[in-house]
Amino acid sequence: MHHFFIPSQNLTDRQAILTGEQARQVALVLRLRPGERLVALDNTGWEYEVRLTAVSRDQVMGDVVDRRTAVGEPTIHLTLYIALLKREKFEWVLQKGTEVGVSRFVPVITQRTLAQDTEIKAGKQERWQKILTEAAEQCRRGRIPALAMPTRLADALAQHGAEMALIPWEEERGVGLKSALSAALPASIALFIGPEGGFAPEEIALARQHHVQPVTLGRRILRAETAALVAASLLIHEVGDMA
Numbered sequence: 097m098h099h100f101f102i103p104s105q106n107l108t109d110r111q112a113i114l115t116g117e118q119a120r121q122v123a124l125v126l127r128l129r130p131g132e133r134l135v136a137l138d139n140t141g142w143e144y145e146v147r148l149t150a151v152s153r154d155q156v157m158g159d160v161v162d163r164r165t166a167v168g169e170p171t172i173h174l175t176l177y178i179a180l181l182k183r184e185k186f187e188w189v190l191q192k193g194t195e196v197g198v199s200r201f202v203p204v205i206t207q208r209t210l211a212q213d214t215e216i217k218a219g220k221q222e223r224w225q226k227i228l229t230e231a232a233e234q235c236r237r238g239r240i241p242a243l244a245m246p247t248r249l250a251d252a253l254a255q256h257g258a259e260m261a262l263i264p265w266e267e268e269r270g271v272g273l274k275s276a277l278s279a280a281l282p283a284s285i286a287l288f289i290g291p292e293g294g295f296a297p298e299e300i301a302l303a304r305q306h307h308v309q310p311v312t313l314g315r316r317i318l319r320a321e322t323a324a325l326v327a328a329s330l331l332i333h334e335v336g337d338m339a
Contacts, residue, residue, distance in 0.1 A: 097145070098126060099135045099233045101240060109163060112136040112146045114156040123153045134158070141166055141238040166238025170197035172335045173284040177202045177252050178324055179291035180211045185321045187227055192325050194231035194241050197332045201228075203246040208293035214246045221245075249288075249299060253306040258286035261308040264327050265290075265300055266317055268310040273330050276311050281335050289324040 106113040146158035259282035
């Protein structure tokens with residue numbers, strides 16, 4: 097069944113209403129008809145099985161026939177602090193990171209990011225939010241990952257608040273992701289990924305001051321977007337969410 101995140105005012109325990117682009121997708125693209133079913137999501141971890149009663153390009157209505165906990169949410173809260181990359185690479189990380197189970201994305205400004213402005217145009221923020229929503233629907237998440245406004249690395253390091261914080265760095269040789277997790281499995285992890293040129297040595301020194309552990313992702317040097325997805329996937333696998 098197809099999944100849709102629906103605004104809270106359009107979803108109750110008895111009825112669901114889809115409007116705008118969602119209604120057009122159901123009616124014109126998917127060509128669903130009354131009697132067929134879809135899944136509505138409330139973005140709090142619940143999903144509602146809906147039997148359609150009326151379908152048009154402007155509005156789709158249906159009766160809720162079942163309510164259950166969404167099974168697509170990871171057991172660990174992983175925040176990905178990702179340096180601002182070129183548009184297509186950054187958006188790819190948002191999409192694929194959502195699929196593997198990232199709970200929150202924080203764009204970060206570092207010494208070597210091309211963009212140095214923490215202000216993001218409204219249109220870009222809306223586009224990023226749409227990418228997250230569609231990816232969460234596609235992979236059957238129960239929540240849309242949160243998206244923070246861009247922040248500078250120094251502030252992110254000081255304020256992450258996670259039980260464990262890791263920063264992949266090509267110069268690290270001794271500590272890998274698995275060994276960093278060997279002592280205990282934290283409920284929350286902050287993962288810091290640098291830009292195309294990597295983190296500057298002084299940024300790694302600052303990370304250490306804030307008890308953020310440098311780790312290695314292996315002997316090969318990965319592109320920033322590859323490192324983000326590989327590290328996130330490995331962490332979520334280690335806590336058993338990809339078993």
